[in-house]
């Protein structure tokens with residue numbers, strides 16, 4: 001077990017070669033945000049750029065993409081299935097009915113067919129192109145009203161039934177996994193799609209809650225799931241308690257033990273958030289000394305997810321990216337609190353202090 005230090009973090013910072021271009025520093029695909037959590041999509045996207053990623057694409061519902069674009073010119077957006085949303089969203093909330101309508105429509109309407117294909121291929125291309133994928137910040141666990149989830153689910157149905165590729169069809173009925181609604185189906189489809197992805201994948205917030213539901217349908221642990229090879233998960237204590245099916249008090253009493261255990265069980269880097277955040281890959285364990293109560297404010301976890309993704313995009317290993325992200329996130333909070341107080345700092349303020357934290361680490 002090791003405490004993170006300035007020197008350690010300084011040594012982990014990725015190089016910035018002079019002879020470089022934006023793709024030298026990697027591409028983050030951030031699947032985030034939903035109708036009530038637009039801020040999370042913004043915070044997790046900008047923070048990836050703030051730590052040096054060259055390019056961030058936000059994949060979300062059209063309305064979230066619009067909101068984020070209105071706030072910042074720095075994020076590229078991928079509105080999922082825009083045309084289908086416009087055509088169908090208000091008319092037919094039933095996913096199966098929609099899938100049928102789409103199947104019918106694509107033979108009747110040449111434009112719609114082209115648009116559908118383009119939209120689905122766009123997302124598939126981005127999954128393959130991205131150097132790192134982050135998923136979950138503000139991705140609502142709500143029921144069928146969640147626009148993004150329903151859209152993605154539709155896109156998978158469409159993709160599976162179309163001639164776009166030889167995608168394996170996910171038949172939820174024949175699966176051990178519980179797939180209780182469209183959102184889980186959406187996440188399961190994404191998880192399946194990501195199995196073969198060789199690049200890091202970061203799961204946060206509601207993505208973790210989906211994983212918990214797959215692990216413990218009806219609170220009975222009946223199955224195991226496999227995360228992509230280079231996964232990082234960033235639970236707060238309640239989220240880890242859901243993942244491990246334990247009480248929060250039990251997790252908090254043995255933070256190092258359970259972080260390590262989860263890392264081994266899920267074969268992932270685990271970041272257990274809170275004061276003295278614990279980071280483990282199942283072998284090494286790091287404890288973070290930075291941060292203060294200014295960070296106990298809505299949205300700071302979304303900033304952390306983006307920071308870790310931004311370092312992964314630059315080719316840093318998952319465990320090192322987690323250490324860099326956590327330490328600099330806390331340090332940015334410490335510097336911000338000197339200016340703004342622990343009372344007054346906002347998650348959006350934290351974004352502006354990330355460069356100062358990096359400068360401080362570079363100065364050792």
Ligand SMILES: NC(=O)C1=CN([C@@H]2O[C@H](COP(=O)(O)OP(=O)(O)OC[C@H]3O[C@@H](n4cnc5c(N)ncnc54)[C@H](OP(=O)(O)O)[C@@H]3O)[C@@H](O)[C@H]2O)[C@@H](O)CC1
Pocket residue numbers: 036037038039040041136137138139140205206236237238248273274298299300301302
């Ligand atoms: N601007 C935006 O768009 C924002 C969007 N956001 C997005 O919203 C989504 C849902 O986020 P959320 O905050 O509603 O749910 P979540 O964090 O699971 O809390 C639920 C309950 O869990 C508990 N609990 C929480 N932390 C704990 C801890 N450290 N230790 C122990 N327990 C803890 C606590 O329950 P209690 O203990 O009070 O019973 C709490 O009431 C998510 O996708 C996120 O990305 C947010 O980031 C905010 C800004």
Ligand SMILES: Nc1ncnc2c1ncn2[C@@H]1O[C@H](COP(=O)(O)OP(=O)(O)O)[C@@H](O)[C@H]1O
Pocket residue numbers: 205236273274275276277290291292293294295296297298299300301302303304329
């Ligand atoms: N008292 C504290 N001291 C240090 N860090 C904290 C403190 N409270 C919260 N944090 C940090 O702030 C972030 C909060 O993340 P999270 O709980 O996911 O919030 P949200 O979902 O609102 O973004 C985590 O990185 C956590 O470690």
